[in-house]
Amino acid sequence: MAEYMKFHLGxxxxxxxxxPVVDAEILREMYKPNQAINLFTAFLEIDGLDDLQETWRIYDYGMGFWIGNYRETDLVQHGGxxxxxxxxxxxxxxxxxxYTTINGPLDLESHATMSFIHFYIADILRGNSPIFGIGYACEYNLPSKAGSFCGPFNVYPDYSIDKTKNSTSxxxxxxxxxxxxxxxxxIKIDAVTPNLVMVKGCEEYILYPDGEAHSFVVESTGECLGCAKGVVFTGLPESASFEGFSSLSIDGVRFRNLKISSASESECDQL
Structure with missing residues (x-):
């Protein structure tokens, strides 16, 4: 791995x-920004590390590397x-x-933990005062407010989805x-294709009918943690003045139509 790092660092x-293995000019294409991303922005708001936003940023994606900076130097990263x-x-x-490899914690917690350790080591090697103690990194827990992480990554289509079925309505x-x-x-209609699109926070999905009544399978348009898998629209309200579905369920979690909620609140206000 040390030789591999030297291979890229040069x-x-x-x-x-x-x-002697790969033309360095080809390698350099991997480190050039290809698309902007907002990956790991939740880490910039960690309690007690208010200055972290000014010292650590990941803002672009190249050909296999995240691109950002730490303090006064640029960096590229990737992990698995x-x-x-x-x-x-x-x-x-x-x-x-x-380079580090660990057997815990998992997923984004591991990336945050190892990033802190990398920055700590780099600071020590450069003679800088570390921004945070190494103990914080070792005990780090990902804040629940982080939720999902998303970025406008290019992703391959999910060929397991049958995209030929028609919606019930x-x-x-x-x-x-x-x-x-x-x-x-x-829930909206895509501006280019005749498909339904679901937007939830920074996550975006294309909805494809799965053959059951008002039921859809979803395909993410970008990477996310805990991606949604299925959507089912349910219920029609008793009020004839409302057109549409009263709720939808995303993997069993129910969301209520805002128009119905607003109508109910207006009726309460009148009373």
């Missing part, structure tokens, strides 16, 4: 070294989740590369805004 720094979790960080200006009857507490889901 090309990333563009230090003029020759690479599975039975064990890994992270590789290259610091261009500092000429430092760090005209797709216009499904559109609307559905709420559950502070959570909000918008």
């Amino acid at each position: 090309a990333y720094r563009n230090d003029g070294s020759n690479n 989740y599975g039975p064990h979790n890994t992270l590789l960080t290259l610091f261009e200006y500092w000429n430092i590369s760090i 005209p797709i216009e009857t499904y559109i609307g805004t559905y709420i559950k507490g502070d959570d909000e889901v918008e």
